[in-house]
């Protein structure tokens with residue numbers, strides 16, 4: 438292919454525009470949550486893997502944490518099991534837990550690791566059990582569906598759903614120092630060695646906090662956080678987010694995403710972004726262009 442001068446100039450312009458961002462993020466950690474709903478086709482998965490490899494090559498330390506909700510759902514369906522979701526999280530009985538662990542650590546994790554390596558990166562797959570990376574405990578959830586007269590919330594038993602008790606960053610730090618790209622499945626381990634199913638967004642937030650990450654990027658299947666009219670919202674602070682939750686604008690799978698983004702920025706992560714993983718090279722567009730994309734969540738006042 439012959440390069441026209443216009444095209445060559447465009448490439449030069451894109452590369453120079455990215456220079457200040459490369460300088461700013463070099464040596465910094467960026468935690469990327471790759472949601473199951475964003476892993477929709479091979480082109481996107483390849484594009485994501487190339488972006489991660491590119492980040493590493495320009496000196497940024499990407500740490501990938503992945504979901505796999507739709508993939509878990511498909512296997513559960515094949516074995517004739519149905520899932521109930523409460524506040525965006527899957528109620529997980531023992532049999533479901535076995536399937537969650539099998540799909541996340543066996544299938545999805547290895548697929549991502551393999552793709553990154555195919556594109557020239559050096560990825561290593563982990564679950565929260567490896568190096569006791571994600572120490573977890575049972576999640577106790579309350580829901581306001583108790584007595585309508587008293588509005589006393591009732592407890593909901595989510596089974597093997599966990600919450601992060603502590604992140605032990607050592608294994609991740611060792612890998613990053615040795616130029617590997619950690620790819621983490623959101624399985625936590627309890628005190629007695631039991632497995633916990635943890636929403637991947639929540640793990641991503643805690644991991645970003647524990648690693649002192651510069652950025653937390655959450656890739657999903659919408660263009661970001663939307664208002665009731667479907668318009669993209671960005672630059673939101675905690676107060677604005679709370680009122681969007683209260684009036685029902687934010688619901689389902691977006692709840693844990695927003696919750697973890699807010700917690701992370703309050704714990705010192707510089708910024709959190711919710712991006713459309715269906716847009717090819719969304720991560721690079723956010724990191725390396727003046728415009729950026731998606732919804733930015735910041736600490737605010």
Ligand SMILES: Nc1ncnc2c1ncn2[C@@H]1O[C@H](COP(=O)(O)OP(=O)(O)O)[C@@H](O)[C@H]1O
Pocket residue numbers: 471472473474475504506525638656657658659661662663664686687688689690691692
């Ligand atoms: N205000 C909102 N803006 C955008 N998406 C929302 C909002 N409220 C609820 N959602 C839902 O949250 C979903 C994203 O969460 P989820 O399905 O868990 O994605 P992922 O697998 O990427 O984590 C969206 O597809 C949408 O259905």
Ligand SMILES: CC(=O)N[C@@H](CCC(=O)OP(=O)(O)O)C(=O)O
Pocket residue numbers: 471472473474503504505506507509525526527537598599623634635636637638690
């Ligand atoms: C407790 C809980 O809901 N765990 C999630 C874990 C995977 C996940 O978070 O996947 P996505 O990011 O693709 O939604 C689940 O079972 O689906």
